[in-house]
Amino acid sequence: MSRYDSFVTDVLVIGAGLAGERAAVEAATQGLNVILLSLVPPRRSHSSAAQGGMQAALGNSAMGKGDSPDVHFADTVKGSDWGCDQDVARLFVETAPIAVREMAHWGVPWTRVTKDEHVYDGKVIHEDPANAGLITARNFGGTAKWRTCYTSDGAGHTLLYTLDSMVLRLGITVHDRVEALSLIHDSERCYGAVARCLRTGELRVYTAKTTVIATGGYGRLYGASTNAIINEGSGLSLALDTGVVPLGNMEAVQFHPTGLVPSWILITEGARGDGGYLLDKNLHRFMPDYEPAKKELASRDVVSRRIMQHIRAGYGVESPYGDHVWLDIRHLGAEHINTNLREIATICKNFRGIDPVKDLIPVRPTQHYGMGGVRTNIDGQAYGLKNLFALGEAACWDLHGFNRLGGNSLAETVVAGKIIGEQIAKFTAEASLDVKSSLVEEHLQRQMDRVTRLRESRDGTEYVYDLRREMEQILSHHVGIFRSEDSLQDAVNQLSDLHERAQRLGLRGGGHGGDPELDAALRLPGMIRVAYCIAKGALARKESRGSHFREDFPHRDDANWLNRTLAYWPEGADEPELRYEPVKITESPPGDRGYGEATRGPDSAKP
């Protein structure tokens, strides 16, 4: 065994976005040693890109009057199409207002209630002067009240910078440009991770009493995604590759209604929340035809499907990048756009050369978020392996069920970070680090062998970027917004073949030091396994629920499918194994969402 750097800590947090940092802050505050690993400098994490805001029932704004955790709970459960864990949802909505105020205490410059009048959708809104200076909220889809707290156009950015300032203040150790390659475990318990320094390419060992996965989403498995390029589901494959930890509800994939054509950069839901319209090729505002009650602000799964349905009916605007619709925010005015929606104006200008103050924005539904992830209990403990926790988008806690509401993801990161961070601290205080060096070296050796075999092309000469593109296309073509048996079966067959070919990767370059081709080649097989879980789960689920829409089974089927998918990848297997568990219903029995196809069938609208 050659020499390697080794680090020992109480808590190892993999991922330094909002979820990871919030949990780290909680654990460090309680006196534990924490190391944060991050692919990039923490402030570059994808959390920073969240423009819209976070939901918390403060009820300070005029349009949020009468809001409460109960209303937030009802919206969240409905939004999830009754797929979420209601104990988790309850805990979440009760904690969210505290978490928002705590972030204010630490430095987030939340936008505040002012005494100014403002006009929304033709109506004048008068704020309660007694609330001036309190944290205000904007409207988001699928909510009964205005509940999304925000900082102009940069909620994620200010949350992340503030939380990272707490990481600095507490002196928490951060190792950036480091990627975890595998968890050190004995199928019973997790002891840390083998990681690779992306600066030098050297392998390292981190041992910890408690290991935490907070690596964010997997959007980049789809070619077209709003996600940052680092969102490759690395934490999900870390867990899956143990053979004993399942991924929950991987078929639940959210497509955001408004990705900018053709760079697929997100145009925030704030645009519709603040009063933007969706128009078709005839410049007709079509959403009221399909969803008279919620219009552009039905839940994301519904709006995305309605857009695609309208495009399929021949009302899309033709373009070299496929048909799209228009987002129109011109009527909001230059001042509003250049303050509260400035990021949109900047993105439109930089990446499309248009000015939303006077131009229409071309948009199309684009992969945006994964409701599924490492399955945990309400304390954030992963199923199947002791001393392992997960939270944030990487986890299936399961707050979102089959569709997440806008503003509940940013909220989940800091709320779960606070709650699960406390559980991590409690758990770790009682835990000991008792790991055999032979176990550590066995796991390290396995990764060293992978590196050597790739460098020497011992197993074959498949090129990582070719296979990667195939994976992206399979998911985009077959596991998108509208799904059906034959197409999904195709996807599963192709992914099976691709997974086999991924065992024969070889490098074209030398693979020395922090080589990007080696980074990609080490990552890809795990990404394909995660993609396989998505496709197989979607094929198996013969109903439509939330974002999972089967054209051959267009209705929700509570009698057979009110359950959660658990995908395992047993050691040595060549495909995932699916199991199911019941969904916990406590307060709210499954019903009609009040929007979407259940209320008005797919063919109900006459545009």
Place this chain on the structure above:
Amino acid sequence: MIERELTFRIMRYNPDEPEKKPHLQEFHLTEEPGMSLFVVLNKLREEQDPTLRFDFVCRASICGSCGMLVNGRPTLACKTLTKDLPDVTTLLPLPVFKLLGDLSVDTGVWFRDMSFRTESWVHTDETFDPDAPEKRMDNAVALEIYEAERCIECGCCIGGCATANIKPDFIGAAGVNRVARFMVDPRDKRTEREYFEVVGNEDGVFGCIGLMACDDNCPVGVPLRDQLAYVRRKMASAGWRYQKV
């Protein structure tokens, strides 16, 4: 539209192979509609040279990862469109920062160090009360804080700063702006004198010689000239009073 053949001259250097001196390597590719340097560099890596190193994360001018010199000017590669470039473009890594390889530099470590030196967190003795409503803040103040907080730590202001290029400890416009962010925040209880101790020196706000390339180069339009003037004025008067005490 006639398709253009684009030439990119890209600096290559791998610290793992110090015997190979830094040099410019020429790449060619055909321009596509709407093409950005994000698309160009990924195409070059995937199709021509898989060892080419550069950094992107959000590819939407939000995260600040991809600062580099494009024909000598510091900017974000992701928002640089090829339609605005000549036929031949030179790409160099941002100076001042530690070079990790080719176009990749260690801005993260630099900014973390700057954040520690300026103690970039809200200094307060107040503890958080989970049962109390939030403290009120005038929205105009919130907007003022956010205006400085918008910095994305890309390092373009540092790479293009004459002082930072010759004085390695200078905190630069990003550092001064960071101090301004906390100065305008009523939650931060630091006194002017405490700020003076952090930035009232030659490596801080008095190191600036006023060339203002930072203000021209900031890719997200943080008003750096105003922020420099604001902090400088505050620190000059604090220094004056401080001397007299």
